[in-house]
Amino acid sequence: MERAIEKILIxxxxxxxxxxxxxxxxxxxxxxxxxxxxxxxxxCFVFMADLMRHVTIPCTMDFMAVSSYKxxxxxxxxxxxxxxxxxxxxxxxxxxxDILDSGVTLNYLKNYLMVRKPASVAIVTLMDKPAHRKxxxxxxYACFDVPDAFVVGYGLDYNERxxxxxxxxILKPEVYSK
Ligand code: IMP
Ligand code: MG
Numbered sequence: 062m063e064r065a066i067e068k069i070l071i072x073x074x075x076x077x078x079x080x081x082x083x084x085x086x087x088x089x090x091x092x093x094x095x096x097x098x099x100x101x102x103x104x105c106f107v108f109m110a111d112l113m114r115h116v117t118i119p120c121t122m123d124f125m126a127v128s129s130y131k132x133x134x135x136x137x138x139x140x141x142x143x144x145x146x147x148x149x150x151x152x153x154x155x156x157x158x159d160i161l162d163s164g165v166t167l168n169y170l171k172n173y174l175m176v177r178k179p180a181s182v183a184i185v186t187l188m189d190k191p192a193h194r195k196x197x198x199x200x201x202y203a204c205f206d207v208p209d210a211f212v213v214g215y216g217l218d219y220n221e222r223x224x225x226x227x228x229x230x231i232l233k234p235e236v237y238s239k
Contacts, residue, residue, distance in 0.1 A: 215228060
C-alpha cells in the first residue's frame with residue numbers, strides 16, 4: 062500500500078493535534094446548543110470518530126451517504142444513498158466531511174437539508190482544497206488547506222482503497238493512470 066504513495070502530506074501526529082484543536086473549538090462555539098453532527102459517509106468515518114472524542118458538550122450524531130465521485134474526477138451529480146431518519150427542525154446541524162473540493166456535494170447537501178428548517182447548518186471538513194471550487198460553499202471549520210493533488214488515507218479512498226492509511230498521502234499518478 063505504501064508503495065502507491067508519492068509523499069506523506071499530513072502525518073498522523075499532525076492530524077491528531079489539529080483534530081483535537083478543532084473539536085475543542087466546536088465545543089466552545091456550540092456550548093448549550095445540543096448540535097447534531099451529520100457525517101457524510103464514507104470518507105468521514107475516521108475523521109469523525111477522532112473528532113467526536115474531542116467534543117466535550119452534549120450532542121447527537123447521524124450519518125448520510127452520498128456519492129458523486131468515480132476515480133479521481135467528480136461526476137458532478139450527487140446521489141443521496143442514505144438519508145437522515147430523524148427530524149432536524151430547529152436543530153443546529155454540523156456537517157462532517159473528509160474534503161471540500163469542488164463544493165458540489167456539500168452545496169447540494171446543505172440546500173437539501175435547509176428545506177427541513179434546521180436552526181443552522183455549519184460545515185467541518187478535514188481538508189479544504191480550494192483549487193477547483195465550483196459551488197459557493199465554505200467550511201466553517203477546516204483542519205487543513207491542501208494543494209491541488211489527489212489525496213488518500215485517514216478515510217479517503219481511491220476506488221475504495223487506501224482508507225485505512227493512518228496519514229494523508231498523495232497518490233502516485235501511475236496508480237490512477239493505469
Ligand atoms: P466535491 O463535491 O467536489 O467537493 O467532492 C467532495 C467529495 O469528493 C469528497 O467528499 C471526497 O469523497 C471526494 N474527493 C475530492 N477530492 C478528493 C481527493 O483528493 N481524494 C479522495 N477523495 C476526494
Ligand atoms: Mg466524501
